[in-house]
Amino acid sequence: MSEREPIGVIGIGWVGLVTAACFAERGHRVIAMDIDRAKIEGLDGGEVQIYEPKLADLVRGNSERLRFTTAMSDVLAEARLLFCCVDTPPTYSGDADLSQVRAVVAGIGDDGERALVMKSTVPAGTGQAIRRDKPGLAYVSCPEFLREGSAVDDFLGPDRVVIGADPGDEWASAAVAEIYGPLGGELVHTDVASAEMIKLASNAFLATKISFANEIANVCDEVGADVDEVARGMGLDKRIGPSFLKAGIGYGGSCFPKDVSALKMLAGNTGYHFQLLNAVIEVNELQKRRVIAKLNKHLGSLVGKRIALLGLAFKPHTDDMREASSLVLAARLQGEGASVVAYDPVAIGPASSLLPGIEMGASAAETLDGADAAVLVTEWPEFADLDWRAVAERMASPLLVDGRNFLDADALREAGLTYEGIGRPSKSGSPLTGKVAQG
Numbered sequence: 506m507s508e509r510e511p512i513g514v515i516g517i518g519w520v521g522l523v524t525a526a527c528f529a530e531r532g533h534r535v536i537a538m539d540i541d542r543a544k545i546e547g548l549d550g551g552e553v554q555i556y557e558p559k560l561a562d563l564v565r566g567n568s569e570r571l572r573f574t575t576a577m578s579d580v581l582a583e584a585r586l587l588f589c590c591v592d593t594p595p596t597y598s599g600d601a602d603l604s605q606v607r608a609v610v611a612g613i614g615d616d617g618e619r620a621l622v623m624k625s626t627v628p629a630g631t632g633q634a635i636r637r638d639k640p641g642l643a644y645v646s647c648p649e650f651l652r653e654g655s656a657v658d659d660f661l662g663p664d665r666v667v668i669g670a671d672p673g674d675e676w677a678s679a680a681v682a683e684i685y686g687p688l689g690g691e692l693v694h695t696d697v698a699s700a701e702m703i704k705l706a707s708n709a710f711l712a713t714k715i716s717f718a719n720e721i722a723n724v725c726d727e728v729g730a731d732v733d734e735v736a737r738g739m740g741l742d743k744r745i746g747p748s749f750l751k752a753g754i755g756y757g758g759s760c761f762p763k764d765v766s767a768l769k770m771l772a773g774n775t776g777y778h779f780q781l782l783n784a785v786i787e788v789n790e791l792q793k794r795r796v797i798a799k800l801n802k803h804l805g806s807l808v809g810k811r812i813a814l815l816g817l818a819f820k821p822h823t824d825d826m827r828e829a830s831s832l833v834l835a836a837r838l839q840g841e842g843a844s845v846v847a848y849d850p851v852a853i854g855p856a857s858s859l860l861p862g863i864e865m866g867a868s869a870a871e872t873l874d875g876a877d878a879a880v881l882v883t884e885w886p887e888f889a890d891l892d893w894r895a896v897a898e899r900m901a902s903p904l905l906v907d908g909r910n911f912l913d914a915d916a917l918r919e920a921g922l923t924y925e926g927i928g929r930p931s932k933s934g935s936p937l938t939g940k941v942a943q944g
């Protein structure tokens with residue numbers, strides 16, 4: 506592969522490391538910088554602390570093109586394009602904390618032609634402010650749309666790449682287009698403010714779709730319809746599309762909750778009341794708690810009951826616990842007087858400190874032993890492969906609430922479990938299709 510333009514990546518968290526590793530995989534020399542010395546030393550030795558499929562192999566396999574450093578001067582010596590991937594966590598006011606972005610900008614000298622390429626999620630207007638404070642630095646907004654668990658594939662095969670730049674920075678947007686072009690996907694050239702909005706609006710819309718599906722599921726619970734059938738029928742309409750209509754116990758993760766609230770705040774700060782997003786957030790919060798009523802329906806009071814949680818991470822194929830529905834659910838169960846035991850194939854380590862007083866099981870089967878009910882929180886494939894007949898025999902009462910509508914309801918009932926989904930008829934599968942296993 507021919508040598509391409511060297512790239513600087515600043516902030517080696519999850520986005521930064523995926524970006525650095527994938528550009529290296531595509532033949533670029535990458536100088537990846539982070540202020541965390543221990544992290545950089547670990548990465549230098551090929552140690553990848555983040556759980557993300559394919560990432561460690563990419564980091565190790567491209568070590569000759571991937572250089573890690575704690576010195577900004579190393580990045581500035583080689584790269585024109587500086588990909589900013591630092592964290593922008595929400596502040597108490599709900600605005601994004603831009604202090605790390607500011608520190609990056611302050612560390613870039615005025616010498617030479619350089620561009621800051623913003624990957625971090627920032628409020629609309631950030632690019633303009635940076636451009637004003639640092640006129641010599643070109644600015645490109647190039648938001649990331651990576652999903653945890655499939656970030657490497659998402660990066661190397663994007664649906665679209667958004668490249669926002671304002672007049673005067675054409676060279677920088679052309680350089681970014683050149684390095685993303687070979688990955689495929691439509692290049693969306695636009696202005697900076699619109700690019701920033703595309704990111705927030707996309708995530709807020711996907712979160713809205715999920716909350717909508719969850720409300721439909723809640724109505725299905727009342728009228729005996731099956732939300733998966735409803736979503737299938739809706740999704741075949743090309744104007745609606747099938748994705749992100751999966752009902753469950755709410756969305757979590759590092760992006761949706763943060764971005765929905767950031768967009769709401771951004772609008773609010775301008776005096777505009779974004780009513781729809783208030784509902785999206787509220788539906789999501791209530792959805793995490795709906796499991797309690799489903800348990801009450803079968804068990805009555807939960808005081809002294811042993812409830813097993815299957816899965817803790819905010820979604821499968823990640824150990825990320827940020828805004829995971831399990832956090833709220835576990836605390837609510839404890840609040841109801843239940844004792845909670847939990848198992849997750851990879852998230853037990855990160856979850857332990859966040860879930861005080863919760864027993865962690867060594868396996869799914871062990872966790873279910875003697876439980877009064879199980880709640881499937883994260884749709885890890887291994888839960889579909891459990892010997893549910895044996896599980897039903899070993900549980901104190903064989904009740905399963907499937908918080909992701911992941912398992913085959915009819916097969917579970919046949920195995921002797923009482924099955925409750927979210928917006929799935931509680932007695933039998935759909936009369937029209939007969940259900941097949943999901944996932």
Ligand code: UDX
Binds near residue numbers: 654751752754759
């Ligand atoms: C998301 C966006 O998809 C990505 O483009 C963005 O840049 C970062 O945020 P991610 O947070 O990794 O990615 O996860 P995603 O797969 O989008 O799922 C987010 C949450 O929504 C999960 O908790 C998931 O369980 C939930 N979800 C998703 C549903 O409840 N129903 C669905 O139909 C889809």
